[in-house]
Amino acid sequence: MDQAETVSADWAVSIDDMAVQAPINARMRENQGVAARLVAASSLMLFLELALIRWLGANVVHLSYFSNFVLLGSFLGIGAGFLVSRKSWSIIPVSLPLLTILVIGVLKFPVSIERSGSDVIYFTSLTISGPPAWLALPVVFALVAVILAGPAEAVGRCFGKIPPLWAYRYDLIGSLIGIIAFSALSFMQAPPICWGLIVVSVYLWLTDRPRRLVACAWSIALVLMLGAETLSPGVSWSPYYKITTQEVPDIGAAEKGFLLIKANGVPHQLMAPAQWKIGQGERIYGTPYLRLPGNSLESVLIIGAGSGSDVAIALKEGAKHVDAVDIDPRILQIGAEKNIDRPYVSSRVTRHVNDGRAFLESTDRKYDLILFALPDSLTLVSGASQIRLESFLFTKEAMESVRRHLKPNGAFAMYNYYREKWLIDRLAGTAASTFGHAPCVDTFNEAQAVIAVAMRQTDQRCKQAWGVGADQRVAPATDNAPFLYFKGGSFPPLYTVTLFAILAASLLAVRGLGGPIRQMRPYADLFFMGAAFLLLETKNVATFALLFGTTWFVNALVFAGVLVVVLAAVETTRKLRTPPLPVVFAGIAASLAIAWYVRPEWLLPLPFYPRLITATVLAFLPIFLANIAFAKRFQESSDSQSAFAINLLGTIVGGCLEYSALFTGYSNLLIITGLLYLIAFLLVPRASQSYS
Known part of the structure; x- marks a missing residue:
């Protein structure tokens, strides 16, 4: 073959290769x-x-x-x-x-x-x-x-x-x-x-x-x-709220120090001069100091410091040092810029943007006085049905943490617009059981109340004795069931009606868009995996909120962490040979049992990094194994759209089951989660159970 023929043959081969490669490219x-x-x-x-x-x-x-x-x-x-x-x-x-x-x-x-x-x-x-x-x-x-x-x-x-x-x-x-x-x-x-x-x-x-x-x-x-x-005008956004500020002309102009702060459309704080709040204003602000007259106020912790009015009052009462804690950076900023008393400019005040419970668990400082200054939130933690920003601040365990952070002659007080007598009695009862004696309880206009208690009963000066029969008390909220504003006894009717409506709408949507339900029978196990996964995610949000605070950052880390772990499970399934499904489900059961046995409060005394590592392993190991199981089943699905849809619709059932935590507590959600994964395993087609 001469050179021309060789070149021609090479071109022919190249053209053939290109013809094959073109569709691939x-x-x-x-x-x-x-x-x-x-x-x-x-x-x-x-x-x-x-x-x-x-x-x-x-x-x-x-x-x-x-x-x-x-x-x-x-x-x-x-x-x-x-x-x-x-x-x-x-x-x-x-x-x-x-x-x-x-x-x-x-x-x-x-x-x-x-x-x-x-x-x-x-x-x-x-x-x-x-x-x-x-x-x-x-x-x-x-x-x-x-x-x-x-x-x-x-x-x-x-x-x-x-x-x-x-x-x-x-x-x-x-x-x-x-x-x-x-x-x-x-x-x-x-x-x-x-x-x-x-x-x-x-x-x-x-x-x-x-x-x-x-x-x-x-x-x-x-x-x-x-x-x-x-x-x-006056609208700004924090990580938690739409914040609106407006003048209060019937009291005074904004330049005189009167400013109403609304959060999500609800009146949240009235920023006013400290002297007005103690004198002509609402009596709840000055009452703690009347009930605890001998307190030295060398070191004061104010949780819910907000726009600074409570801090300014503490300074006027003679506080030598104040740690001012609030979860919302924007409200603290408004106080620093506009509070007429300028409390946050004082060298005696240190600002902390943090969750109140998280701050308590992370500080070693002892205080003469700890104040919970109207720390009520107007929002829930995203992804958890009943956790409000302050939920873990009013539990029995939180009160015990407060007591540990008081000096021998220290005292504690909280005040707010509590709205219901049973709630005032619940909080007073929690304080009484923690401190070993009855607190002082002052009520104003039936809705406002101040609860004050000293380490030594002789250090408090009550206007009248507080006492409620044991049969009339509502049990304290706990870290496992931090539902302070839920009295218990019956499921809220609005929740019942709405959840049934959601389930009915979901069923109609699946039937209308997906055809007969029986056609999705091969993926029934994925439906229950979706429900179980949502409950597992909710439990982890609650656990991390307790261990590290209910801040937006912690919440975002949990959700991002869940996605990273799920992605890791998918990559593991793609690249490695994983055990058969029965082995994986056995691992899920074991990891859920360990997570149920290890109580979150056992981790609170640990230093930050050991606590983070332990909590991460306990929370994300079941998620990793659960998504290994899901990925194995999803990988073999012939209709990935239907399989993924039925899994997502299962999360709706899981979201409705979240509300069972009102009665079971968050730890026992893991038992329900385990039962859902058991049902999922029983519904896995036999041919898939040996797939690896």
């Missing part, structure tokens, strides 16, 4: 495009879910106490979106318009839901407007579900184009990006206009070109509404 580019779209859609999905929980809780008064319903609506929407992704029609085009309509409706027609009653206490706004709770909550739930179904459908359509575990992997990466982005904005105290710009940018990127012009119009409307809210 095209397929790789297509997969990369699908992966990018999947990551973007899943990022939007989680970011939007967190944003709706925060924003709706801030603008629909008292929905902040029902943020779990928004979470459940998100789960239903995500599951429904995956089922829609199998259809020829799409819900994506209506998602952004409905989001815009929801925002406009809430801002133009403010909703203030009245929640009153003696079984569950809510901190109510002064004026009630809008529809009743039984109407507002389902409407919000339904709208959230349809809105979240849009990005979920985009994710689901990507799931149908690439292998299941690869799709799940990219979904987790996107979710992690979403939570990191939202956490970063929380750290910067960014207003909703920032959230909105991110949301519409991703929406527009995901929207098909023919519909992009219409989507732009809805995006502009959404951004304009959020921009108007952001620029409203």
Whole structure:
């Protein structure tokens, strides 16, 4: 063969190779495009879910106490979106318009839901407007579900184009990006206009070109509404609240030191001169010092220091040093900038942005006086149905921690608008059992109360003796059941009705979008895995809130940690040979048993890093093993969209079961979790049980 023939043959081989390689390269580019779209859609999905929980809780008064319903609506929407992704029609085009309509409706027609009653206490706004709770909550739930179904459908359509575990992997990466982005904005105290710009940018990127012009119009409307809210006078955002400040003209102008601070639309603090608060103002502020006249006040701890009025009063009473603790950095900042008494400028005051219980557990300092100065929150910890920011501050164990941090001649006092006599008696009884003698209890206008108790009974000067029969006392809240405002005895009727409505809506959605339920029978085990996983996540949120504080940062770390562990389980399943499912489920049972046996309060005395390592292992080992089991089952699914949808819909049942903690406590949620995983194991197809 001469040189020309050789060259010709080489070209022929090259052309053949290119012919083979071209489809492969095209397929790789297509997969990369699908992966990018999947990551973007899943990022939007989680970011939007967190944003709706925060924003709706801030603008629909008292929905902040029902943020779990928004979470459940998100789960239903995500599951429904995956089922829609199998259809020829799409819900994506209506998602952004409905989001815009929801925002406009809430801002133009403010909703203030009245929640009153003696079984569950809510901190109510002064004026009630809008529809009743039984109407507002389902409407919000339904709208959230349809809105979240849009990005979920985009994710689901990507799931149908690439292998299941690869799709799940990219979904987790996107979710992690979403939570990191939202956490970063929380750290910067960014207003909703920032959230909105991110949301519409991703929406527009995901929207098909023919519909992009219409989507732009809805995006502009959404951004304009959020921009108007952001620029409203006196409005700012903290990691927890929408904070509004306004002058109080009937008392005095703002420049004279009177400023009303609202959190999520509810009056939260009146920043006023210390002298006015002690004299003409409310009597609760000066009463602790009257009941504890001999206290030296060398060292004072104020939890719930807020805008600084309580700190200023302590300084006027002669406090030599004050540790001022508040969980909200923005409210502390308002106090530092605008409090007329300038308490935070004093060299005698040290500010701490921290959870009150976390501060108590982390400090070795002893105090002459510890004050709980109206530390009531107006929001729940996201992802946990009944944990408020101050939940672990009023438990029996917290009171014991207070006692350990007092000097031999020290004292403790708390005051607030407690609203119900049974709650005043519960707190007084908790103090009495901790200190070994009855506290002083002063009530004003039936709603306000001051509870003061000294280490030595002889150091307190009570106006009248407090006493309630043992048969009339409500048991103290505990770290395992930190539900201070829940009297117990019966399940709140509003919860019962709403949860049944959620379950019914979920069943109808699955039946309507997924066809007959029996068609999903092969993935029934994934449904129970979803329910169990949600309970496990809730328990971990509660545990980390107790061990490290109920701050937004700890909460974000838990959720990010869960996603990282789940991603690690997926990568382990992809790259390594894992044990058969019976072995994995046995590991889940063992890890749950260990987590149930080791009480969180046993870890509190440990130094920070040993406590963190131990808590992480106990919390995330069951999650890792559970997701090994899920990944193994998901990997072999022939219909990844249906499998993932039924798993997500199972989380709705898990979210409803969260409320059982009101009666079982958080530790026993692990028993329910174990039972759900047992049911899941029993429903695993026999062919899959030996799969490895």
